[in-house]
Amino acid sequence: MQSNFEKSAQFTASREGLYQCNRADPGNWTGGQVGHGALVGTMRGISAPVMVRWLHDPDMVTVRVMQSITQETFSAIARTLYWRAINGDELPAGVDLMLFDFAFNSGVARAAKQLQRVLEMDAKQIDGDIDEATLEAVFNMSQGKVLETLSDKYRRKVQADLGVTVDGDIGPETINALFEQKCRWRVLIYALATQQEAAYRSFRAFPQFGRGWLGRLDARVQAALQLAYP
Incomplete structure (x- = not known):
């Protein structure tokens, strides 16, 4: 790749x-x-x-x-x-940037474990190592299951991107549009963004630095989408 x-x-x-x-x-x-x-x-x-x-x-x-x-x-x-460390050359475009920049900002292990949790890998496989098993899970992921991990904010972003009703509820209209428009990496990017935002908000220094972190996350998502869908 x-x-x-x-x-x-x-x-x-x-x-x-x-x-x-x-x-x-x-x-x-x-x-x-x-x-x-x-x-x-x-x-x-x-x-x-x-x-x-x-x-x-x-x-x-x-x-x-x-x-x-x-x-x-x-x-x-x-x-x-x-x-x-994140096996960036083997990851899909956009997903690579999401993991790389967050790893640089907050640590490789945390970034990798977030990906593994989103993919619902076995507990023993959530080890912070993006190995062959993790890459296989990425390319064989269930879009529907990953979609369920999105926060309401990012569910609505997916719906807005797809041009369907923006209500945060994932029903047939959203699922059908998702498969028709082939947006699997968009869903994974938003799933990672959901995890990364939650991590930032959990950090002790969030009251002091949170605004900057969330601004960086928004920019990261946009840059990742541009890579995934040039």
Whole structure:
């Protein structure tokens, strides 16, 4: 499958800022918790703990090193630690961006487990690893079952996209239009958006950062749909 890494990474880079150092942000500390390790900040969305992982030595991660992260380094880290981790080259267009950007923003394991739950995989298979079993579940998913996982907000978005009655109730009219218009990846994108919104709202820092997170999610969904349906 053709890789959408460059487009996905470009989207993510556009949502991340340059250098910032917030003492209250765990991602700014090399130990991954406030007060643990050194306070060195983040750059281009690359957190201090991720840079420690990249360089394999916390003592090498300094303020100067963080400030010097280039676009090339960002791309290398994004491809190695996030894109390959979600098996991005094997995912459907649009679904790849949804998982990649959320993984970059909130962690690979969380993003992968959300996909596995949406697909109703066995509990023992919900392990945060997008392996062959997960990919098989993606390409053999039941649109009807995935549709049931959507929040009312995204059910209504599906209906609006399909041009059917927008009431949030999934009946024959919606199901028939769904199959006629072949929108299976649209449904999966909205199912992931449902999970991602719920995750954001559950985070302790949502009152402070929630508006930005939800704005990023809206932009992520639109970018994913453009990839899936160019």
